[in-house]
Amino acid sequence: MTKIGFGIHDHSHCIASAIHAAEVCCAREKLQFTKTRRRVLEILLSQHKALGAYEILDQLAAEGQNAQPPVAYRALDFLVSNGFAHKVEKLNAYIACSHPGAEHAPAFMICRGCNAVHEACLDTANRAPKGMFGGAAQAAGFRIETAVIEASGLCPACQSSAA
């Protein structure tokens, strides 16, 4: 058990189950879960925070691959397109999905103190993304397809240390 994000959990299980979920999903959807794609997802999962593409490249380089930027961006595109990871727009960074397989609108809480990122699970029925605009979208005739929802603030640890 290690502290990850804002809480404690069994992180090795967390990684294994996320990888397994991706394997199952790729088999079902006939997607190629190639070595690089798997490795990038593992890297994202191992950190459990938002990583920039070049941080991932550094990690790959440390493992002996001399990977160029498109390698990271292609893998990230694949992972994001298929719901295994999300882009955190506010940070220009990428994070493994905390709810793989679950139908959900991704929403993040980003600590400005330590940059930890916690993914909330907004159920698609109630709040996000359509209901959130409170009819403004409907009034404007806008058809919502996706939504970026990112809150910035202080995580519990940083609230304490800032005291």
Next chain:
Amino acid sequence: MTKIGFGIHDHSHCIASAIHAAEVCCAREKLQFTKTRRRVLEILLSQHKALGAYEILDQLAAEGQNAQPPVAYRALDFLVSNGFAHKVEKLNAYIACSHPGAEHAPAFMICRGCNAVHEACLDTANRAPKGMFGGAAQAAGFRIETAVIEASGLCPACQSSAA
């Protein structure tokens, strides 16, 4: 009257009133509404869409100033910090606030067809940003300070043309 964003309105009035609101606010807060800051806000208002910092630099250059990147970013920082403009994270671009002076959580509808951006006015009481996470923030002990809310989809015009 010109078509702007998703609708029609008196745009010259729109510009004048936003500039006036900024003047009043700066006087009250003892902020310096300098020539460059005013000009950048005017540029944002004149387009009424999200502009990249380098598009603003191009505009300034066309007016004879040989402005370097920090000039645009400093002016944008000032405008964003004081609520006269917002950054659209998804586009890495900046847009004049449609509700200057009003207490509001900014929320945007971004058309993937034509890149038009429409700012919704979420009242701070009801939906955004706290209520939106449906208790997830409270459960995690996270203290929300600001929120980015950006919906992507199709505006009415692009829905018609895509028909």
Next chain:
DNA sequence: TTTTACTTGTTATGATATAACATTTCATCT
């Protein structure tokens, strides 16, 4: 096995943003 689609390797470049420091302008006090 031929074809086709997809994936990867690689080079180069584009797009966005900031660090650092010298200089000027502005606000304030005497």
Next chain:
DNA sequence: AGATGAAATGTTATATCATAACAAGTAAAA
């Protein structure tokens, strides 16, 4: 008005994030 400190600007250089383009390899389908 003149001195003083804070704020804003000018400028150079560089950091950071992302994609275009094309050649080469690999896997899936016919």
